[in-house]
Amino acid sequence: MQVITGNTQIFGILADPIHHVKTPQRINAHLVGEGFDGVMVPIHVRAEGLQAAVQGLRAMNNLAGFVVTVPHKTAMVALCDEVSADARLIGAVNVVHRTADGRLIGTMLDGEGFVAGLRQEGIEPRGRSAYLAGAGGAASAIAFALARAGVSHLTVANRTTDKVRQLFERIHSVAPAAQLVVGTEDPSGHDLVVNGTSLGLRDEDALPLDVERLLPHQVVAEIIMQPAETALLKAAKARGCRVHPGAPMLASQIPLMAAFMRHGHTHGVEHAS
Known part of the structure; x- marks a missing residue:
């Protein structure tokens, strides 16, 4: 553990539950590697306390x-002073950068992190058909990136098809030619099958x-990191099926997250290889 002093820059990660998070370990190793005097700590915040916690962090x-994860990614948009065009869409x-005067600037890196993680493992989404379970924060980011x-x-x-239709409207605003279909629990007929929900974090x-419809030619990918091997x-x-765990999605984001938290942008940062 690096020595923490009055000069150390603090970073946080907000989640509920928090026991499963792997980001602090990765970010702290990255900061040590860069010789940067900073430390990330996990902050357990429930949905009803999010606004108050964020106000405190401003001060x-x-x-x-700080990094924001399940279930706070969607709620965080309204709590930022400024968000990137991608995050708004x-x-x-x-991930949020706090400026010296306490303003909060947010962006969303899950989608590009997920696609970079696939490519790192030799799985190229271009030209393949994809099935995605979920339309929440991380899932929406992955839908855009795919x-x-x-x-x-x-x-x-x-579950709510309205949410899917709204997501499709937003995707069409930047990718008008995208072929988008509202799906059911049946993932058959797709090359790539992705769980973009938080189902699998808890044993119950x-x-x-519908896993009964999966066939051996399909690649099944997960965004959950803990457990490393989910029930899915x-x-x-x-x-x-070939399986792709949640870890590469985070690994690809670590240098980008660290840069954004420090500077408010990721320019000039390469993806982790």
Whole structure:
């Protein structure tokens, strides 16, 4: 553990639950590697306390920024003073820079992190059909990134189909030619199957899609990091599918998150290889 002094810059991560987060370990290792005097700490905040917690963080003069994860990504948009065009379109924020005068600037890196993580493992989404479970913050970011990456068509399944339609309207505003389909629990007929929900974080969670319909040629990807092998990945493996865990999505974002929290932009930062 690095020595923490009165000069150390503080970073946070806001989540509920928080026990599963892996970002502090990764960010702290990254900061040490860069020789930067900073430390990230996990901050357990429930939805009803989010606004008050964020107000408190504004007043912390040695706080440079924070990461936002489940379930706060969507709510965070309204709590920022400024958000990137992407974050506004996606409707979610997962990393925030605090300026010296306490203003909060937010952006969303989940989508590009997810696609970079796939490509790192030799899975190219361009020209493939994709199925995505979920239309919340992270899922919306992934939907945008997959559309931009050039998937042949994208099916999104969510309990509330209204949410999916609104997401499609926003995607069409930047990718008018994207082939978008409102889906069901059935992921068959797609090359890439993605869980963009938080189902799988807890042991008692239902499966996010109908695993009985999975076939061996499909790649099944997860955004959940803990457990490393979710019930979905276990079931997909048993059906002969190639599986892609949640870890690469975070690994690809670490240098981008660190840069954004410190400077309010990611320019000049390469993706982790």
